[in-house]
Each structure stands twice: as structure tokens, then as C-alpha cells.
Amino acid sequence: MNKTSSDYAIDVRNVTKIYKLYDKPIDRLKESLSPVHKNYHRDFYALNGISFHVKKGESVGIIGTNGSGKSTILKIITGVLTPTSGEAKVDGVISALLELGAGFNMDYTGIENIYMNGTMMGFSRKEMEGKLQDILDFADIGDFVYQPVKTYSSGMFVRLAFALAINVEPEILIVDEALSVGDVFFQSKCYRRMEEIRKNGTTILMVTHDMGSIIKYCDKAVLLNKGEFVAEGAPGRIVDLYKKILAGRMDSLEEDLAKMNDFSGEEALEEENLLENKSFQAEAGKHQGLMKDKITINANRTEYGDGRAEIVDLGLVDAKGSLTNLLLKGEMFTIKEKIQFHADIQAPIFTYTIKDKKGTDLSGTNTMFEGTDIKPVKAGDIYEVSFTQKMTLQGGEYLLSMSCTGFENGEHVVYHRLYDVANITVISNKNTVGVYDMESQVEAVLTPNK
Incomplete structure (x- = not known):
């Protein structure tokens, strides 16, 4: 009409x-x-x-x-x-x-x-x-x-x-x-x-x-x-x-x-819904080319390490399987890292950290904390690591860092670390007080005055 x-x-x-x-x-x-x-x-x-x-x-x-x-x-x-x-x-x-x-x-x-x-x-x-x-x-x-x-x-x-x-x-x-x-x-x-x-x-x-x-x-x-x-x-x-x-x-x-x-x-609406329903399965499995070429990467990032490992690719994947720096609060998302090794390493550890714009650590984890079974690696090996979690940070701008580290003879060793390598923009339609959302389940019962 x-x-x-x-x-x-x-x-x-x-x-x-x-x-x-x-x-x-x-x-x-x-x-x-x-x-x-x-x-x-x-x-x-x-x-x-x-x-x-x-x-x-x-x-x-x-x-x-x-x-x-x-x-x-x-x-x-x-x-x-x-x-x-x-x-x-x-x-x-x-x-x-x-x-x-x-x-x-x-x-x-x-x-x-x-x-x-x-x-x-x-x-x-x-x-x-x-x-x-x-x-x-x-x-x-x-x-x-x-x-x-x-x-x-x-x-x-x-x-x-x-x-x-x-x-x-x-x-x-x-x-x-x-x-x-x-x-x-x-x-x-x-x-x-x-x-x-x-x-x-x-x-x-x-x-x-x-x-x-x-x-x-x-x-x-x-x-x-x-x-x-x-x-x-x-x-x-x-x-x-x-x-x-x-x-x-x-x-x-x-x-x-x-x-x-x-x-x-x-x-058009039916096609759009069909595409959205299939997008996670279609996109999450395999991204052609480098993931980091499809998101915004910080050209002024800080990186260092002894060079025995190298983070050659990284990505942020939303709940629909799209590579993006924009994530919706309340939805699942994945941080992906691809690490190539240039030397034999017995027990590598893979990490990520999310900070606010002031540099305060807000959240993060690593494969050691999570108890992930990481095998010893040889020169030329490649590890692909995914951290999947729910976004509970408030709407705003954040910075992502990641690294490959390890412990040798009781000393902490950094093989490759990328500080503030990418930004994360969290989109929210409900911000609570503080840094993250406790996701409270609220129940309120009214007793009328008789």
C-alpha cells in the first residue's frame, strides 16, 4: 500500500x-x-x-x-x-x-x-x-x-x-x-x-x-x-x-x-530473519583472511616479549558470529587469539585483559586460571585460543590487551604481549551502577493498604 x-x-x-x-x-x-x-x-x-x-x-x-x-x-x-x-x-x-x-x-x-x-x-x-x-x-x-x-x-x-x-x-x-x-x-x-x-x-x-x-x-x-x-x-x-x-x-x-x-x-523481512538465525553458524566457524583486518586495531599499541611466540592474529566475535569491535551488553562474545611459536615451549599461557580508558584492569583471565589443558609446543606450531563469555560490563569504551606468557624456573616470562591492541565498544540499553551489571533478578510485592 x-x-x-x-x-x-x-x-x-x-x-x-x-x-x-x-x-x-x-x-x-x-x-x-x-x-x-x-x-x-x-x-x-x-x-x-x-x-x-x-x-x-x-x-x-x-x-x-x-x-x-x-x-x-x-x-x-x-x-x-x-x-x-x-x-x-x-x-x-x-x-x-x-x-x-x-x-x-x-x-x-x-x-x-x-x-x-x-x-x-x-x-x-x-x-x-x-x-x-x-x-x-x-x-x-x-x-x-x-x-x-x-x-x-x-x-x-x-x-x-x-x-x-x-x-x-x-x-x-x-x-x-x-x-x-x-x-x-x-x-x-x-x-x-x-x-x-x-x-x-x-x-x-x-x-x-x-x-x-x-x-x-x-x-x-x-x-x-x-x-x-x-x-x-x-x-x-x-x-x-x-x-x-x-x-x-x-x-x-x-x-x-x-x-x-x-x-x-x-x-526482505523473512530473508533478514533467516540470515540472522544462520549467521552464527555460518560465520563463527571460519573467517577467511585475517580476523584483525576486519576489526579496528590500535596502531599505537604497545607490544613486547622475547620473540619465542607471536600473536599473529586476533579477533572479537559477537553473538551472531560477526567480527566487530561493537558488542551488546548481555550477549555472549568471543575473544580469539592465534599464536605462532618460534621455539619449543613446555607450558605456554594465553591471556586477555579488559581495561577502562583510565587503564584500570576490569576483567580478564588466562588458560592457567581456567585450568585449560595446554600441550607443550615446538617451533612452528600454532595455537588457536578462544575465550567465550557473557558481556556484563556497562555500556562504554574499553581496551583489550592479550599475551602469551609462561613460567620458567619459577620466573614469569613474556613471549609476546599486546597492550591496548583493540578497543571494545559496549552497547547497552540498561546501565546499572558501577563497572559491571550484577544481573539482579528483581521481585517486588505490593501489599495494598486496606
Whole structure:
């Protein structure tokens, strides 16, 4: 069934945004005064022919690497920017939270900014008075609402801005990364509120680097890369494509896009589900080529050892069997190491460690701790070792180290060690307190007051 324009809250058609880049400020003047209209600039395509639509009541996430054009398209949709060509049609009243400071007067108090923004959105002062208490309760910044917002911390600012944006009964809510400033509890509160207004028919368009939120809250995701439209579809599938861009696996990405374009409608969904169900068995067994070429490896890693062993390949494999640096919290994953020996060694030990960005060891193990039966090796032998476990770390960025070591005459010997060889990005749709999740099973029993 074909959708008409009235079914869409947002309809983006062939939007292109070009910026003129000049090497020197004087070149702009030269170009404007040139009698033969000589160009002194080069064109930069922030967006190039982007098209997608958002149905009314739908929740859509836009994802992509930095510089892919996500914020630019939101600014065009909200009218902050004008496209070079194409158009973005909007059917409904927009409440947008694009960036800290947008739409706020820094010298006004929080209360004054609430009324000012309400007026800009078409509400009368009396209407805003009716919404004021809900906004203040949600923001929960106390007496700071009576202080100029230039005195606010970034956390207080986003609390007030989001409370205002989400409590004016918007037909369309647009959010661009602003929630990343707030603490985890406020973020959770915001997502619950977004879920409430979505059920009441509000259309939501969000840009975020939190893939867990995209998967959990969105009906659809749109993937952009370097100003180009890549794909749109089920959030889980689009996040998988995004992971391949992050890992630099463009050939694999193009293969997946070709498969997606071979099908449509229900056939595409059935094919996608079939591929997902078979992916672990198909991919986990045998990866052609080097695993480390299909993930992001730290070019500035530290490595040392006496050279009697060498870690010649390594990989991170997710629950679907894909090589990737992005792992979902709560799912199984595997760390793979391939070690080649250049000398006879009686009892090698294989290890891995995961650290946070500050260098604190968070988790790790080795074949000695695990009681693995490791045989003596001779020069030329190769060991392939897999550590499989459940990802319970909170969403965030981590660093992976690994080594091949041993004990000789009571002394610890390092044959080859790779410090911070790869990053691990954990995607989570539920972060608890601390470094990792205890995975509590919660039971709450209410006894009503009779």
C-alpha cells in the first residue's frame, strides 16, 4: 500500500547541503568581485541527495559516524538551516532539543526562558503557566530555576531544556545527542517519558551514539555515512551495518546492501530473519583472511616479549558470529587469539585483559586460571585460543590487551604481549551502577493498604 504525504510527519526528499570552503578569507572577497565569476572555493557536501520519511507516531533513529551529516539533517528539518537543494516537509508542531544553548537566552532565568520558549512555540502565557509545574518537576533543579541559565552546569541545563521540550505536548520531538550530558538516572527518566508520549502519538526523531537506545526505542533506523544515505530499516539490522562502517569493512557492507536491495516487503523481512538465525553458524566457524583486518586495531599499541611466540592474529566475535569491535551488553562474545611459536615451549599461557580508558584492569583471565589443558609446543606450531563469555560490563569504551606468557624456573616470562591492541565498544540499553551489571533478578510485592 502506497503512503501519501499526509501519512508522514517528516518527508525528506533529495536534500543536499553544500558548504563553500575557502583556503584564505581573502578568497571569499576575490570570488565575489571576480568579473569572470572565477571560483576560489571548493564544495563540501555535508549532505548529498538524502531521502527518507518518518510516519506519524513513529520513532526513528539516525545513526552514523561523526561528520556523516546527522545534525545537519536535523537542523534542516527544524528550519535552522536551509538546504542547497531538495526539501524537508514537516506536518506537525516540532519541539526540538538540538544542542545546549539553542533557543535559550543565557542572561534570563530558567523560568523566563520557559515562558520565552513557550511563546516562540505558539503557547500563551496562561497555557505555559498550566505546564510550568510539570516542567519544573521533571527538571528537578530546585531554586536554580530562578537563576540566570549562564550559571547552570551542563547537566542542569539539559535537564531544563529537555523538561521543556518534552512537556509542551509536541506532535514531533527531535533530540540530537543532548541526553548524553545528563546522568544515567535522568537519561532513564527521559526515555520513559519519551516512551509515554510516543504511545500518545508523538513522532520522535533522535540522533544518538547510544546504539542500545536505537535498538530498544526506535521502530526504524536511518544510516548515514559521509553525507550519503546508506540504508534504513529494522534497528538491529541497521546497527549491524553501522558496525561494519566503524570497522572499515566497506566491502562487506556493500555485499549486505546488495542483498537487502534484492528483496522487498515481507520477503526482505523473512530473508533478514533467516540470515540472522544462520549467521552464527555460518560465520563463527571460519573467517577467511585475517580476523584483525576486519576489526579496528590500535596502531599505537604497545607490544613486547622475547620473540619465542607471536600473536599473529586476533579477533572479537559477537553473538551472531560477526567480527566487530561493537558488542551488546548481555550477549555472549568471543575473544580469539592465534599464536605462532618460534621455539619449543613446555607450558605456554594465553591471556586477555579488559581495561577502562583510565587503564584500570576490569576483567580478564588466562588458560592457567581456567585450568585449560595446554600441550607443550615446538617451533612452528600454532595455537588457536578462544575465550567465550557473557558481556556484563556497562555500556562504554574499553581496551583489550592479550599475551602469551609462561613460567620458567619459577620466573614469569613474556613471549609476546599486546597492550591496548583493540578497543571494545559496549552497547547497552540498561546501565546499572558501577563497572559491571550484577544481573539482579528483581521481585517486588505490593501489599495494598486496606
